[in-house]
Amino acid sequence: MLRAPPFNSELEDFRHTVREFIRVNLPDHIRQQVAAEKMDLPREDQVCWHRILRDNGGWCCPAWPKEHGGPGWSDEQQYVFEQELALGNAPRLMIYGVGMLGPTLFEYGSEQQRERILPDILNADTFWCQGFSEPGSGSDLASLNCRMTPDGDEYIVNGSKIWTSEAHLADWIFGLFRSSVEARKQQGITFLLIDLASPGVTVRPLKIFEDTHEVNQVFFDQVRVPKENVVGRLGEGWEIGKYLLSLERFGTAEVSRTKATMQRLTELAFAEIPGGTRLIDHVDFAERFCRAERALHALEMTERRILLGDQRAESIGTGASMLKIRGTEIQSDVFRLTAEASAHFAHIDIPRSQAGCHSDSPYQPGDAARNYFNYRKTPIYSGSNEIQRNIIAKLELDLRS
């Protein structure tokens, strides 16, 4: 097997501590959902795990400094921590509040905003979601159209946001809104926080072709928002948004999550099949399996070079785009492979417990194919892979159109 190089012994000790903590403290019913690649965990499970981590020195917010209740870890520690979460089948961290709004407020927020908002994120008292995309402006953010109009001490917001993950679970939304139509498209955009309980807000679920409820459309009809909810300056939203997307794109490579998926596939591939042949002994499957393993290792080592690299490391800017592209491509490949691995079992659209004569088989009915379908989304979301290729072409290769 291809193994990533160990870190120094201090970090490897840290890894061991994290691994043990997860093994002992992660509730089984949550672990099982994650191991089944479920992305839409119920809010109560997310909160439960978040608070377990919080109570252990603020591990719930690994990138936060100590002054705000985080553990104050180094980049390497954060990297190892996120790896261990994935490999231990722990839920993803709360991306919107912890991973995105937090760092945004450190960088652009007012003191007052930090004091008001950060503790509620740390304690999981407030759930956040993100409002970027709009109907008709998917990857083309500069064209967004959801309007905020000043009215006394408030703004009045009208329009809608789409593909809003977890809006149905959330209390608040942060996002980009159009504050001016006169300026250059990118300049008239402002970063605003809105209480979803405000009158005039409607959250409508969007059904994706896998039956999970993950995304929504959020409608704003004359929603009144206090002016103090603007983060940064008026019209500075485009810049903040870019900063924020750059944070998001690292997560989207999902290297360690894919490693965990691959680990499950490995167990399946090497499992003895009573009366049958091990999957790994089918050479055509084996070759595709090996290919995925090699691609994933190349990706992981590239991720390390970019995130933790020596002084020769490539520019981190387009590195994020590369990790997003290759990460989601490989993730899709691994899910397809896992689905195909299950053969007849892949068809079945019910949980194992209801399946017929398969109780003694290592194959999972249902989930493998469902995940394959569902994870078609990762090459699309968070800036489609086409957009990421445009970014690399322009910024890394200096190709102009």
Added chain:
Amino acid sequence: MLRAPPFNSELEDFRHTVREFIRVNLPDHIRQQVAAEKMDLPREDQVCWHRILRDNGGWCCPAWPKEHGGPGWSDEQQYVFEQELALGNAPRLMIYGVGMLGPTLFEYGSEQQRERILPDILNADTFWCQGFSEPGSGSDLASLNCRMTPDGDEYIVNGSKIWTSEAHLADWIFGLFRSSVEARKQQGITFLLIDLASPGVTVRPLKIFEDTHEVNQVFFDQVRVPKENVVGRLGEGWEIGKYLLSLERFGTAEVSRTKATMQRLTELAFAEIPGGTRLIDHVDFAERFCRAERALHALEMTERRILLGDQRAESIGTGASMLKIRGTEIQSDVFRLTAEASAHFAHIDIPRSQAGCHSDSPYQPGDAARNYFNYRKTPIYSGSNEIQRNIIAKLELDLRS
């Protein structure tokens, strides 16, 4: 093995006749050069084989009507004939005179031009080459710049043509020249015939990275050309050129040539290696071999649908582009596979006769890799595959830019 369906018995009898004729009449030294994938046959060998075919009822010009000395064959007969040439390792027909200028003159030439020119092509007394591309206008033909200026009964031609195959063997060149700069780019182009022996013509060989001499740059410096050498109307060149390229693109799919190459690879793959393992018993090679075989069969059947199809056949126009793309892609794959098949022998840049201890090996030193390199040209020439994709996007899928 995947076998193409037989035609009706009449056509299969015809195939048998052709096959026998080639077997008996094709000189060995020519057959061997073709079997080694040599494209740049000496003129004398081309003439020799051409005349053997001519003396057998005008087979040298399979698409020509009887009145001009051709055999007057049906589409099916022509198709079978070209297949058998390829499978029998016979040289390609003389594409420029026989395949391109001939049909152009049937369609656009004057009676006088037909009488003057066609017999010399039929008898291989005159060798033709084609002048389309110019430095700086590769696939972008409309931008061509080689000028013809009227002067009494003549035109004076200045400029140069590039990538001119076989110009060093040829007596005459036909091509597209700019007769007017005022008109829309496509309108000021005229189809003209030029005697390469005219004062002011220089043919300079272009060395391609395989050492074969196949292409040239042809320079025109105040070259005087009689006005009667214009084919069609003045300014009609663009239309004639399009007609002509459509003829060329069918040839460029090279399906039967690739089948012949694949047949040679098959022999190699199944050959016993004294003291070693048959190539086909290496599963990774075997799979790539099988994949090429399947792709080639799909291509061949698609070619039949397009060229000889029933009434449901797709539009023949973009069919040519598709055959060009897939044909050259598969051809390149097969050459790469053949080169890799030869392992250590592939490196050797000398003919077998000079090789050391390999005399008892079925592998060919040298040629396999040389052909792999050389055939990188086919996805580029005759309208690059990128241009062909643009054509399909626009004409077949109605995608506008």
Added chain:
Amino acid sequence: MIDQSTFEQQSLIEDAARRFLEKNYSFEKRREIIAEEPGYSTDHWREMAQLGWMLLPISAEFGGLGGSTALVLTLLKEFGRTLYVSPYLASAVTSARIIEKMAARPVGQQILEKIGSGEVIVSPAIYEPQARYDLNNVATTASTARGAILLSGAKTAVLYGNAASHLLVLAQNAGNHESHREFSLHLIPKDTEGVQLTHYRTHDGARASDVKLDNVESRDPQMIWQGEQTLTEISQAMNLANAAISAELVGAMEATLELTLDFVKTRTQFGQKLSSFQSLQHRLVDMYMRCQMAESLSRETARAIDSFRGAEQDIMVSAAKCEIARAALLNAEEAIQLHGAMGMMDEMAVGHYLKRVFSLSLLFGDADYHQARYRSLRLKAAS
């Protein structure tokens, strides 16, 4: 290449199927049908029987229409275009062909008639959970006791087992030696004692079942075949089934391309139609070319089934299935990607094409299986 009458017959079938599906099987209508049991429309089923479609694959000798394979595939391709799901593939194509191959006995002829009239639905119970796609791996046993044959074992992926009246069960004789194995095929009414079915919905909205057999009696006329040729004949019948699946996949590919073209021509991004981006254009061209190549291979399977037996038929069917399954899956994935986030919406058809194409690509042997089968046949062929 193709004679005129065949061409005309194909056009007739194609037109009839297209009219039928346009009228009865809009995307909305499909959603309603698959949401409810039995997961297909029994009204359609009757109408299709009246149109004679179930007689199409059955040879004239057994009272069918004896349509050429090309005709059968024409119909299936239209099913593929609209994501049509029903027990047609299981009963009228696969079971009918298996029975025909072995119908030396009257029971076979009687059931063929009823399949042809749509009166009964027979689903093949061939594959087993431990066997993957290997037809030779049969753990279900047939043993003789008390004057009857008793079948015991487990079967999986029994298509529309919920709707079937009979199962066609493949078993191996108990006590066989590895060197000489005997197989038999049994027509078992579903309500026979000891037959236990678990039904489930499949991802593409169709239905299938797992079957457990616990000392199920197969009395004399129910064993419709026994002998050395059993597996060979079943394998030939599965060739037709795989050719049918390949044709469905080609239909799905065509439809997927069409709806993606429609989408990119209307959708705007960065102030331009999506269709104007050259990199997307070239990917659509590649999708188009894969459709064309798949169509060519699919037509070849029809010829192979009508003209050859044995290895020459096997190799062509496996060539087509592995290439078409891969191409169809890749095209469906590309189609979703070109749709962007809209491609993930349940209301858009494109995601449902991915699901159907995925299911079909696995059915009766996935691309890997047919790739390996091709390679193994190819190695045996003379160079």
Added chain:
Amino acid sequence: MIDQSTFEQQSLIEDAARRFLEKNYSFEKRREIIAEEPGYSTDHWREMAQLGWMLLPISAEFGGLGGSTALVLTLLKEFGRTLYVSPYLASAVTSARIIEKMAARPVGQQILEKIGSGEVIVSPAIYEPQARYDLNNVATTASTARGAILLSGAKTAVLYGNAASHLLVLAQNAGNHESHREFSLHLIPKDTEGVQLTHYRTHDGARASDVKLDNVESRDPQMIWQGEQTLTEISQAMNLANAAISAELVGAMEATLELTLDFVKTRTQFGQKLSSFQSLQHRLVDMYMRCQMAESLSRETARAIDSFRGAEQDIMVSAAKCEIARAALLNAEEAIQLHGAMGMMDEMAVGHYLKRVFSLSLLFGDADYHQARYRSLRLKAAS
């Protein structure tokens, strides 16, 4: 991850190599050198020896500099960037490492010193024409007669056999049983009686030879190793060689991308720079990403060679070689295609990169070989 001193050493080597090659090895100069015998520059060879580069891969214990594998690969990558050809890989990397692995005897130590000073060139004569890339397939025999060992057989792809003073010959003891085979390794001066070489130019402008051995005497000190571990040790040495080749390939990939970017940014078609066409942009991005992934794998081989022995080293080297060889070939093909007809011209470097990349990709095991080796090792590893 990487300690500071390693990083600085790598920068030093990289700078030195780049200066050396820029000064001495322009594309034009290269053409002159490879056009003439012996197919590399003996002036460079002396200068490189003075710079200590030949001592770099040799461990301090044997008088070398004992550079880490990362340092050796840094140098090779620079060679790859400029298409540098010489006997360096054969002698200073491969032969030196083989001898080091087995240099329990004084003869090995003496020859290592001379390799390190550039005084002698030793070329490995390991592979045989019937064996493809299988190190276990050795038909060359070693038999004892008249107090000497006599070697007979044939070797192929002996790099720069024209320039070598010695060959390192792998042989199998005559009369071995299949179940217990013994191998030995011999250092044979090229002018020994019975050694017959046929030299040839390779497609990438380098040189190689076929060797016939006809009762060639190997007197006592020439047999530098005999024993069960022979193949294992050679296989480990070939891991370093393959890591070196992979690094050269990565260098060639980088250079190919750079020259293609330069080309598309200056070349105009349809009134636009080629670089402005989106479909070409996306293909260039894919080339770029393949470079980056290849670089990551290449660095991993350095770690594997310095940290592991046996399977864990083998699997990483084979992973890198098969992935990098495929990627490099694909990138070179894409580079030519993006150049259009200009890409076929001998005066353009791009075609020569294809040739070099092709040669390197086959050397000491092609992508298929390493793919199969990876798979077989993977199957043996615990899940």
